[in-house]
Amino acid sequence: MAEQTNKPANLKVTIDNITVDVAPGTTILQAARQIGGDVTPPAMCFYSKLEGSGGKCRTCLVEVAAGSAADPRSMPKLVASCRTPIADGMVVKNITSDRVQEARAGVVEFLLVNHPLDCPVCDQAGECHLQDLGYEHGKEGTRYEFNRRTFEPEDIGPYIQLHMNRCILCYRCTYVADQLTDNRVHGVLDRGDHANISTHISKAIDNNFCGNMIDVCPVGALTDKTFRFKNRVWFTKPMEAHRDCDQCCGKVTIWQRGEDVLRVTARKDEWGEVQSFDGKPGWICNTCRFEKKKASDWVIEGPTKVNRHSVISQGHYVGLKKPTETLPAVMDGRDPKLLMDIHTVSDVNKIELSELPGPATSENFKK
Amino acid sequence: MGRKLLLEKAHVENIRLYEVYRREGGYRSVEKALKSMSPDQVTDEVKKSGLRGRGGAGFPTGMKWGFLAKPAGVPRYLVVNADESEPGTFKDRYLMEFIPHLLIEGMITSSYALGSNNSYIYIRGEYAWIVDILEQAIAEARQHGWLGKNILGSGFDCEIHVQRGAGAYICGEETALLESLEGKRGNPRIKPPFPAVKGLWDCPTVVNNVETITAVVPILNDGGEEYAKIGIGKSTGTKLISACGNINKPGVYEIDMTISVEEFIYSDEYCGGIPNGRKLKACIPGGSSVPILPANLLLKTAKGETRMMTYESLADGGFTSGSMMGSGGFIVLDDRQCVVRHTYTLARFYRHESCGQCSPCREGTGWMEKILWNIETGKGKMSDIDLLWDIQRKIEGNTICPLGDAAAWPVAAAIRHFRDEFEWHVNFPQEAQTRNFGLAHYADALELTV
Numbered sequence: 001m002a003e004q005t006n007k008p009a010n011l012k013v014t015i016d017n018i019t020v021d022v023a024p025g026t027t028i029l030q031a032a033r034q035i036g037g038d039v040t041p042p043a044m045c046f047y048s049k050l051e052g053s054g055g056k057c058r059t060c061l062v063e064v065a066a067g068s069a070a071d072p073r074s075m076p077k078l079v080a081s082c083r084t085p086i087a088d089g090m091v092v093k094n095i096t097s098d099r100v101q102e103a104r105a106g107v108v109e110f111l112l113v114n115h116p117l118d119c120p121v122c123d124q125a126g127e128c129h130l131q132d133l134g135y136e137h138g139k140e141g142t143r144y145e146f147n148r149r150t151f152e153p154e155d156i157g158p159y160i161q162l163h164m165n166r167c168i169l170c171y172r173c174t175y176v177a178d179q180l181t182d183n184r185v186h187g188v189l190d191r192g193d194h195a196n197i198s199t200h201i202s203k204a205i206d207n208n209f210c211g212n213m214i215d216v217c218p219v220g221a222l223t224d225k226t227f228r229f230k231n232r233v234w235f236t237k238p239m240e241a242h243r244d245c246d247q248c249c250g251k252v253t254i255w256q257r258g259e260d261v262l263r264v265t266a267r268k269d270e271w272g273e274v275q276s277f278d279g280k281p282g283w284i285c286n287t288c289r290f291e292k293k294k295a296s297d298w299v300i301e302g303p304t305k306v307n308r309h310s311v312i313s314q315g316h317y318v319g320l321k322k323p324t325e326t327l328p329a330v331m332d333g334r335d336p337k338l339l340m341d342i343h344t345v346s347d348v349n350k351i352e353l354s355e356l357p358g359p360a361t362s363e364n365f366k367k
Numbered sequence: 368m369g370r371k372l373l374l375e376k377a378h379v380e381n382i383r384l385y386e387v388y389r390r391e392g393g394y395r396s397v398e399k400a401l402k403s404m405s406p407d408q409v410t411d412e413v414k415k416s417g418l419r420g421r422g423g424a425g426f427p428t429g430m431k432w433g434f435l436a437k438p439a440g441v442p443r444y445l446v447v448n449a450d451e452s453e454p455g456t457f458k459d460r461y462l463m464e465f466i467p468h469l470l471i472e473g474m475i476t477s478s479y480a481l482g483s484n485n486s487y488i489y490i491r492g493e494y495a496w497i498v499d500i501l502e503q504a505i506a507e508a509r510q511h512g513w514l515g516k517n518i519l520g521s522g523f524d525c526e527i528h529v530q531r532g533a534g535a536y537i538c539g540e541e542t543a544l545l546e547s548l549e550g551k552r553g554n555p556r557i558k559p560p561f562p563a564v565k566g567l568w569d570c571p572t573v574v575n576n577v578e579t580i581t582a583v584v585p586i587l588n589d590g591g592e593e594y595a596k597i598g599i600g601k602s603t604g605t606k607l608i609s610a611c612g613n614i615n616k617p618g619v620y621e622i623d624m625t626i627s628v629e630e631f632i633y634s635d636e637y638c639g640g641i642p643n644g645r646k647l648k649a650c651i652p653g654g655s656s657v658p659i660l661p662a663n664l665l666l667k668t669a670k671g672e673t674r675m676m677t678y679e680s681l682a683d684g685g686f687t688s689g690s691m692m693g694s695g696g697f698i699v700l701d702d703r704q705c706v707v708r709h710t711y712t713l714a715r716f717y718r719h720e721s722c723g724q725c726s727p728c729r730e731g732t733g734w735m736e737k738i739l740w741n742i743e744t745g746k747g748k749m750s751d752i753d754l755l756w757d758i759q760r761k762i763e764g765n766t767i768c769p770l771g772d773a774a775a776w777p778v779a780a781a782i783r784h785f786r787d788e789f790e791w792h793v794n795f796p797q798e799a800q801t802r803n804f805g806l807a808h809y810a811d812a813l814e815l816t817v
Contacts, residue, residue: 055557056725058765077764083557106761110730143754146737169723188552188723191535193733195723 012069015039015062015092016330028081028092029060033271037326040271041094042104042133044111044218045170046082049274049281053175054082057168058107059133063100066091078103096330101137108138114149114193115219116165124220126233129272130168151196156186157205159290160214160222164196167221173197173213180283181207197221208247211289215266215274226290227255227263236262241298247285249277253304256295264289267304370597370623372585372605373578377465383500385507388468394513396587400476401521409480413583415591417603422448422539422576423654423694424769425678434563435481436571444572445483446548447474447580449490449497450532450539453654454716455696458607459577461619463490463497467504471527473580475513476587478525481573486527488577489544492534501529536720540768541574543722554724555768576694578607598624602677606695608637612650613701615639628652628674628681629666632699645701649785652681653693655713656773658780659706660690686780705803706788710781711739717774728771731762735778742789745796752789756782 011022013031016039022031030048032040041062046054054060061078069089078100081092094100112134119125151164169188174197177184185207186199199205205213214222236255243250255263266284267275274281292298356364381387388394400409414429435443447470451459463470470488478486490498505527508514516524530548532538538547542556545567566572582604586594595603602624611617614632616639622631632647633640641647647662666674669688674680678692700709718732738755741747759775759782766772782789788804 055767058725058727058767061765080557080767103761103765107726107765110726110734110761113730113734144734146734149733168726169729171724190723191537192718192721192723193729195729 011086011088011090013086013088013090013092016094016096016326017332018326018329022086024086026086028062028064028079028084028086028090029054031086032081032092032094035326036270036324038095039326039330041081042129042137043082043271044129044133044168045172047172047175047216047273048271049276050172050175050179050216053170053172055080057111057170059104059111059137061100061103061107063093063097064090065093065097104137105139108133109143111168112138112142113144114165115168116148116150118166122163122166122220123223123228123233124166124217127272128220129218149193154198155203156199157203157210159211159225159286160205161225161228162197163221163223164198166219167197168219169195169197170218172216172218173222176213176216177205177207177210180209180212183207208286209283211286212266212274212283214289215268218272224263224289226293230262231257238304240267240301240304242301243288243292243298245285245288248288249280249282249284250288251275251277251282252284252288252298254295254298254300259295261293261295261298264292370605371621372594372597373462373469373581373607374466374619374621377461382466383468383504385468385504385511388466389511392588393468394472396584397472397475397479397513398519400479400587401519401523406480406482409476409587412591413480413586416582416586416594417591417601418579418582418586418594419602419678420576421578421582421606421695423453423656423691425692428575428579431563431575432481432573434561435573436564437482438571442485442570443481443483444567444570445474445478445481445486445580446541446544446567446572446574447486447488447577448539448541448544448574449488449494449577450544451494451577451694452491452534452536452539452720453656453694453696454713455611455651455698456609456654456694457611458609458619458695460494460497461609462577462581462607463494463501467497467500468508469581469584470501470577471504471508471513473583474527475508475518475525477573477575477580477583478527479521479523483573484524484526486525487548487567488527488529489538489548490529490531491538492532495531498529498531505529535722536716537722537768537770540770543768544574545572554722555770557767599675599677600679602679602692606676606692608676608695608697610638610697610699612697612699613641613645613704614699615642622676624675624677626676627666628676631676631697638697638699641699641701645703647699648702648704649700649706651690651696651698651700651777652676653691654696655698655716656769656776657691657693658686658689658776659700659709659784660780661784664688664784686776687783690780702805703803705743706781706785707739707743707792707799708803710778711736711743713777714739714774717770721770721774722768725767725771727762728766728774731758731771732774734758735774739778742792743799745792745799747789747793747796749790749793752782752786752793 015032018035020034041060043060044057060081062081063078064075066072068087154162156162174187185204188195189198214224236257238253238255241254252264253267254261266282269275376382376391410432418428419425420428449459474486514525535553537543538553540555543553547553562572562574597604605621605623607619607621609619620637631637649659649661650665651659668674668683681690681692683689714736718736721728721732723729735758738751759778762771763775791804792799
């Protein structure tokens, strides 16, 4: 993180056999983000720019094999890496721990048991953190055989569409309302599996910075009403643009189809968080986000470098930034043996197909 | 006849009133502490007593008090957890309802030891009438100079405030309690920081159970060493057990932690045996969240030793063949009871009470409830039992607060010890609707020795 690099880095932490120096007060997750790549635990609720966030989704659980150099005992439980500060000499296991992998698969399953899985009609699809998480850490089947929990639709305001069924209760939007707007008018009502994001008064959210709730939402629970069903994100092209705005930094990503500006969002970094400019998070105001939908409103800087390994990065974007390759370091210098070479194990390929007269049949393989 | 410290005077007529309580020797500990002891001496006395937290976890109270950070210029708080919501536990209600001054007395002494000038009682919303009893006791104490400014000329100020909860089980978890006390949504906080460093309004705070604080009174009166002589090993002093279920005499009993579980269930002094000539099938010894034990493991440990009503003995064998003292909610099941139904009821409770903050507990508790309902109503499959086991394993230890564990343990223990009953429900769904599984092999016939 930008503000922490100025401080002296004097704590050593080893995450999955990779040692890194971090500033005091850094959490395990942020230390892992300094390393990057597969070593970084996924985070659905933690948002480094929102104070107090994190600890809730439990996807970032890691195993602490040694608490610190002074007290090298392991921690009995898996800990939430986003909220656990580093101690000097700490040894953390993430992808090298079976316990972590199993617990994380469990958390993914829990997050998905009541998720509607309506990705085909969801505007978030393609840039959804839950999709990425399910793809990377989930199981292919479900063991849940019951009706999914549903909520009544609720209108929370002119700009933001709430789909409570998709919500994973990360609480990020409540922190945005607390920390960016002058008055929070929505929150979590009820408890347990009926806890839901709601307003006391319908159509109540109209603060000038409330649009940032859409950006922080990791799933499709809060989406942009002005972009609703307009297009799939992977068909739009993200362009970095700016304008002079007296309310916010004015630095945005505009999502274009042809010359049309379909959507405006804040600029995001590789962790899906809003980028910082001059040490301040680049939140944008509702005017920039919802009103300026003409290409002529913006000074276009150039194509966005998509550096998130998500569906949207699979398309036609320039300057794709690949994540750091950490596997050899994690495995102590050994190369991972990812796939068996089929030619070495299959009997099929012991015969030269080119020598056969005509197409091969099962008879040819019985020899 | 076991020794009684807390309930000794509970049935003196009008003990609720200050005059009677004072005449029976009340507020002696406050006099002793404030006039002749320093706060650290009081803490030392509690450390010497070996008193362990009576709320469920059994953490040594003196050590907890010792952890309290004491930065200069920052207020410290004592919060008494009277949000007694564990199914099967009703000991604190008994104390507060019948002998409220004992709690007030314990709180003044403890506040003195901890340096808390404003102490709180966080009481569950359903105990509405007890709030009035406590408020009256506090008013009486203030009237007689035990609360307020400069108590007994010692220069120590103390006020006690009663705050009602709104009826959430989760607010019995100490950090959720503090959130609720601050007027926020009762979501448990992520630890660290622990309340001893950053608790109520970010100030150092000690949260103690009602019974723990009342136990400070006899400790101060008789001395910590004297208190430590009662009981076995590290289970010192007396413990209130609220016994319910299929027993002849349900109620709150004070035991001195030297008796066996068998004596507790069958002796006429305590539960008085199982009614109607039924046999003991199973028991939850410490409130609904601790593992259930079948009769054979309840009375004897896996090593064949007699199981005693102590922290160590009840936990003997870990979770494979033991349980926990917990909060002392002793629930007895006879051979007519259905363990599947029972587990379903508990799962339903935890689903209802999960705060919904972290995902394993929010989603997992509801899932377990649905599967258990299927098994109970004859729609279950054999694979559901393994699925239940897997779900509880993925909840346990992976949540922010212990509610996830509390939801997972009863299911785990029920499957561990009563798997054949679950399988019977799956194999004979029709039969399971009309009769219960009964005893099977795991509840041995007992020879009464008491």
